[in-house]
Amino acid sequence: DIQMTQSPSSLSAAVGDRVTITCRASQGINNYLAWYQQKPGKAPKLLIYAASTLQSGVPSRFSGSGSGTDFTLTISSLQPEDVATYYCQKYNSAPFTFGPGTKVDIK
Amino acid sequence: EVQLVESGGGLVQPGGSLRLSCAASGFTFSSYSMTWVRQAPGKGLEWISYISTSTTTIYYAASVKGRFTISRDNAKNSLYLHMNSLRDEDTAIYYCVRALSADEDYWGQGTLVTVSS
Numbered sequence: 001d002i003q004m005t006q007s008p009s010s011l012s013a014a015v016g017d018r019v020t021i022t023c024r025a026s027q028g029i030n031n032y033l034a035w036y037q038q039k040p041g042k043a044p045k046l047l048i049y050a051a052s053t054l055q056s057g058v059p060s061r062f063s064g065s066g067s068g069t070d071f072t073l074t075i076s077s078l079q080p081e082d083v084a085t086y087y088c089q090k091y092n093s094a095p096f097t098f099g100p101g102t103k104v105d106i107k
Numbered sequence: 108e109v110q111l112v113e114s115g116g117g118l119v120q121p122g123g124s125l126r127l128s129c130a131a132s133g134f135t136f137s138s139y140s141m142t143w144v145r146q147a148p149g150k151g152l153e154w155i156s157y158i159s160t161s162t163t164t165i166y167y168a169a170s171v172k173g174r175f176t177i178s179r180d181n182a183k184n185s186l187y188l189h190m191n192s193l194r195d196e197d198t199a200i201y202y203c204v205r206a207l208s209a210d211e212d213y214w215g216q217g218t219l220v221t222v223s224s
Contacts, residue, residue, distance in 0.1 A: 001169075034208040036152070043202060043214040044144075044152060055210060087152050091208040094166035096142070098152040 002027045004090055006099040012107045019075040021102045023088035028068045032092035035064055035073045038101075039084045047086075048073065080106055109133040109213050111203045116218030123193050123222070129186040129203030129215060137181035142207040143188050145199035146217075153199070156188065157207070171197075193222045 003026040013019050023033065031051035036044040046055045048064035051071055061076045075082055083106055088099040115127040129141070143156045156177040157166045165177055176189040186203055200217040 032208075034212075038152070043216055045214075046208070046212040049208050049210060049212070053210075055212070085151075089152075089154070089208060094157060095168050096154045096157065096166075096207065098144075098154060101151045 001095055002029065002090060002097065004088060004097050004099040006088060006102050008102060010103040012105050013078050014107045015078055015080060017078045019078050019104060021073045021086055023071040023099050025069045025090055029090045029092040031067045032090055033066065033071050034089045034091060036087045036089065037084045038087065044087065111205060111213060111215035113201060113203050113215045113218035116201065116220045118221045118223065119193055120224050121194060121222055124191045125193065125220060127188040127201055127218060131184045131186065136184040139205045141179060141186045142204040143177060144202045144204055147199040195222050198222045
């Protein structure tokens, strides 16, 4: 099975900073990659699918890129409401594995 | 309004069984694939099972294969997860998800399953 890794596992950044999270698949998955945001006590929320397509209603400061095995989620200007854990997830074929998550907080 | 409401969680002893339900409303349930995702306390998300619209395609994670069975009743707008031979490590919040990873992705609020003696 394809394994998903994320880096870093956690980060702390100032409001307004540009934040980048990396997700890597152990084999190529084309662009079948989604990004989720999960706030404490809440269900996850889809941010991006097809590696770079912004889900409706998601602020434009979020963007995704990549294809094959390497992907990134970028928050162009970190806001206090972005404090959350972010997960990547592959969906090219089963199992539809999630990455281990990246916890983002404010410095 | 789209709603997914999970139920059936609770405390069960190791080796026991439980059936989770997910009641769907506000959309044409039969038109969407459905998925169960779980999250152990303080841990990450784990995809566990998928079922296609007409049940012709079903997938399981290795961690639950042979113990869990996903099913759906399109006439009742409901998704199910039958869980047998439960283990401590099955303790988690179980989420019902519509169209995972697609633009019509929608999650329920989850139901907590606790496996403990």
